[in-house]
Amino acid sequence: xxxxxxxxxxDLSRPQVMGIVNITPDSFSDGGQHASTAAALRHCETxxxxxxxxxxxxxESTRPGALSLPLDEELARVLPVVREAVRLGVPVxxxxxxxxxxxxxxxxxxxxxxDIWALRWTEPCASAAPAAxxxxxxxxxxxxxxxxxxHMHREPLTMQVAPMEGDVVSQVLLFLKxxxxxxxxxxxxxxxxxxxxxIGFGKTVAQNFALLARQGELLGAGFPLLVGWSRKSSLxxxxxxxxxxxATLDVHERLxxxxxxxxxxxxxxxxxxxxxxxxxxxQALKVLGAIR
Numbered sequence: 001x002x003x004x005x006x007x008x009x010x011d012l013s014r015p016q017v018m019g020i021v022n023i024t025p026d027s028f029s030d031g032g033q034h035a036s037t038a039a040a041l042r043h044c045e046t047x048x049x050x051x052x053x054x055x056x057x058x059x060e061s062t063r064p065g066a067l068s069l070p071l072d073e074e075l076a077r078v079l080p081v082v083r084e085a086v087r088l089g090v091p092v093x094x095x096x097x098x099x100x101x102x103x104x105x106x107x108x109x110x111x112x113x114x115d116i117w118a119l120r121w122t123e124p125c126a127s128a129a130p131a132a133x134x135x136x137x138x139x140x141x142x143x144x145x146x147x148x149x150x151h152m153h154r155e156p157l158t159m160q161v162a163p164m165e166g167d168v169v170s171q172v173l174l175f176l177k178x179x180x181x182x183x184x185x186x187x188x189x190x191x192x193x194x195x196x197x198x199i200g201f202g203k204t205v206a207q208n209f210a211l212l213a214r215q216g217e218l219l220g221a222g223f224p225l226l227v228g229w230s231r232k233s234s235l236x237x238x239x240x241x242x243x244x245x246x247a248t249l250d251v252h253e254r255l256x257x258x259x260x261x262x263x264x265x266x267x268x269x270x271x272x273x274x275x276x277x278x279x280x281x282x283q284a285l286k287v288l289g290a291i292r
Contacts, residue, residue, distance in 0.1 A: 001224060001271070004191045005111035005146030008091045010054070012224050012271040015285050018093065019044075019052030019278045020230065021085075023077045024061045037080040044085050051282035054112070055088070056274060057081055058095030062116055064160040064200075074101055082108050093148070097121045099133040106142055113139055114226075116156075116201065118149040118179045140186035148194045148226050149179050153202025160202065168207035169214045172197050176221050194224045194272065200232045208234040212261065215268040228274035229261035259284045 003010040010016060023040045044055050059077035060069040078094060078101060085092045086109040093112035094105040100123055102113050115121075115135060123133040139147050151172045153164045164171065176195045184190060197211045197218055211218070218225055229235065235257035259280050262273040266285060275281045 002191060003146055003194060003224060003271075004144060004189065005091050006106070006142070006144050007086075007109065007111050010091060010146075014289070015266045015270070016053040016272040017051060017278055017281055017285070018054040018056045018226070018272055018274040019047035019050070020274060020276050021047070021055055021057045021081070022061070023057065023059045023081055037084075040081045041084050044081075044088060047278045048088060048090060050279035052090070052278045054091045054093055054272070055085055056093040056095055056112075056114055057085060058114075059101075060096070062095075062156045062201075064156060066156040068157075071098055071100055074098060075104060079104060079108065082110050086110060091146075093146075097135065099123045099135045099138045102135060102138045103133070106138070106145055110145070112146040112148065114148040114150075114196075116150045116152050116198070118151065118175075119147070119183065120179070136183060136186060140183065140188050144192065146192050146194070147183070147188070148196050149176060149183070150196035151175050151198040151201065153198075156201075163202050163204045164207060168203055168210055169217050172211065173218055173221060176218070176223075180221060180223060190223065194226045195221055196226045196228065196274075199227065199229050200234060205234045205237045208232070209238075212264060212268070215265065215270065219269050224271035225265075225269060226272040226274060227262075227265040227270040229265060230258045230273075230275040230277065231255075232258075232261075235261060255280060263288060 001012045003012055021040055021043055059074045082105045091111040093114045094110050095114045096102060097115050097117035119136040121135045153159055180193055199208050231251045231254045235254050239257050255277050262275055262281050263284050265273055
């Protein structure tokens, strides 16, 4: 199986490691560490040396409780990094839900749009614009870019205030089937699409682990699976000791459970894992690969 993206045909017969590049001052995991263009590009190069197959660049934090970032500010953060990152010789993904950001990064040569809103966002129509700009249309009008559609309950500001109820797996699967069908209906070939169940995006701890335990059911949608467990609070919830409250557990203490979750996700059929700790994840996947 291969994932068709703007410049690369990515072979998914081997698990792909997507390295996270947050150009944000307020990310839950590494806020501020790579906020400048120079720092972000150094981080890109480090991740590639550690074995990342894909770079995922994002300018807006989508942690629980996060406020939406103004369009101009996101463009100012993301465009200089993408402009240089596309010269590094690997697929470049951009984590955004705003249609104008999508169009701008695709014009610069980005390969993949990774959208927590699953292309449901429509840019408000300016008075001089002939029509509102829709995220699904931006991707559909591109001849070959890859896209990841993610499930999210509510929005970052409110998603953990009132998480999902009921059978999370069936609801996530139904949503992803609907959104992929909508995109296919606009002429986007299926080999351009991957799906993400959205670990932590409006789900309880139990629901997140249900998505992992029953991950095979999500493959019933018929698309490769991208999964992001890296440093998520659900991992802290099941690993914190009685003396360490989950809320105060440092995200860097989640490295081992993050790698374990990535390994389990791949073992259950995930084609791509989105991670902060690339070197450790790559090493663990090599061990898994040795017995396959």
